[in-house]
Amino acid sequence: xxxxxxxxxxxxxxxxxxxxxxxxxxxxxxxxxxxxxxxxxxxxxxxxxxxxxxxxxxxxxxxxxxxxxxxxxxxxxxxxxxxxxxxxxxxxxxxxxxxxxxxxxxxxxxxxxxxxxxxxxxxxxxxxxxxxxxxxxxxxxxxxxxxxxxxxxxxxxxxxxxxxxxxxxxxxxxxxxxxxxxxxxxxxxxxxxxxxxxxxxxxxxxxxxxxxxxxxxxxxxxxxxxxxxxxxxxxxxxxxxxxxxxxxxxxxxxxxxxxxxxxxxxxxxxxxxxxxxxxxxxxxxxxx
Numbered sequence: 708x709x710x711x712x713x714x715x716x717x718x719x720x721x722x723x724x725x726x727x728x729x730x731x732x733x734x735x736x737x738x739x740x741x742x743x744x745x746x747x748x749x750x751x752x753x754x755x756x757x758x759x760x761x762x763x764x765x766x767x768x769x770x771x772x773x774x775x776x777x778x779x780x781x782x783x784x785x786x787x788x789x790x791x792x793x794x795x796x797x798x799x800x801x802x803x804x805x806x807x808x809x810x811x812x813x814x815x816x817x818x819x820x821x822x823x824x825x826x827x828x829x830x831x832x833x834x835x836x837x838x839x840x841x842x843x844x845x846x847x848x849x850x851x852x853x854x855x856x857x858x859x860x861x862x863x864x865x866x867x868x869x870x871x872x873x874x875x876x877x878x879x880x881x882x883x884x885x886x887x888x889x890x891x892x893x894x895x896x897x898x899x900x901x902x903x904x905x906x907x908x909x910x911x912x913x914x915x916x917x918x919x920x921x922x923x924x925x926x927x928x929x930x931x932x933x934x935x936x937x938x939x940x941x942x943x944x945x946x947x948x949x950x951x952x953x954x955x956x957x958x959x960x961x962x963x964x965x966x967x968x969x970x971x972x973x974x975x976x977x978x979x980x981x982x983x984x985x986x987x988x989x990x991x992x993x994x995x
Contacts, residue, residue: 793825793858795835795849803847807834807868814847815839823849825856827866836866882985883908884950886975888993889957891966894941898962900995901937902975905955910985912950912977917960923969928962933980950977966995 797819804811807829817823817839826846827836835854839845848868885905892899900919906912917930936946938959947956960973971993978986 791858791862793856793860793863794822795825795837795851795854795856796820796822797849797853798855799853801849801853803837803839803849805847805869806871807848807850808871810871811848811869814845815841817849819853822857825858825860825863827864828860829868830865832860834868836868882910882912882977882979882987884912884977884987884989886973886989886991888971888973888991888995891995892938892940892959894938897941898965899938899959900962900966900971900973901957901959902973903955903957904935904950904975904977906950906952908987909952910979911952913948913980914978915958916976916978917958918974918976919960919962920972921962921964921966921969922972924964926963928960930960932958968994970994 797817800819801817802813803815803817804813806812817837823837823840825835825837828834829836829848832851834848834850835856836846837849839847883906885907887903889901889903892901902917904915914933915931915935919928919930920926921928934946934948935950935956935958937944937957944957944959947954950956972990973993974988974990976986976988
């Protein structure tokens, strides 16, 4: 470019010298035709110089070619491989459970020869958490005894299975009852001791025996019956043919002598007379 500027400057100086040589010192009226001719000559000279400059630059570039950099491929991030899916196939029908224990409730029966997707493994690598395909969003544990696993087990997450639920003890209720002394009745010269009996067990009581002992004189009065009957004064009250679970009944027992103020002991025995059989005794102490 500096070369081009020098050439243009030299051409301009030469034209100015030519113009000054063609004029006289005397003041004259400007010649329009001469001025146009000079301008045309200047333009032609500049054009010629420009063409020459372009040719010169092209020749220089041909003699001194500039190296064009080769585009380099843009570096891409390293590809992360997706872990292969882990599956298992059973050689025998196996229960799939909500835990890894034999007593864990089972969810489904998984069929031999079928392939199941594995989601996780237990901490001991002995059981596999799988998808139960026949039910939506159902997952369960398969014991690995009959399982053939395909895939990288080490890539699986480790799940901790649910523990077995703590068993709730249900008390077995056998034949049972409760008894209490509720007072005495007097009918003329006869005295009756009244008891309240309630069946707290799971069996029906069908007969009773009450043995009362007057500890003042050691008099013993036995009483047996297959009904539960009460007395109000000298009149028999409500009677029950048996005492089913949850039922209660009052029972009046006639004794000899006046027990008022005496220390008394009563042994009440309830029995089952059907095929189940069995009797249960209770003893209480009281003072009429």
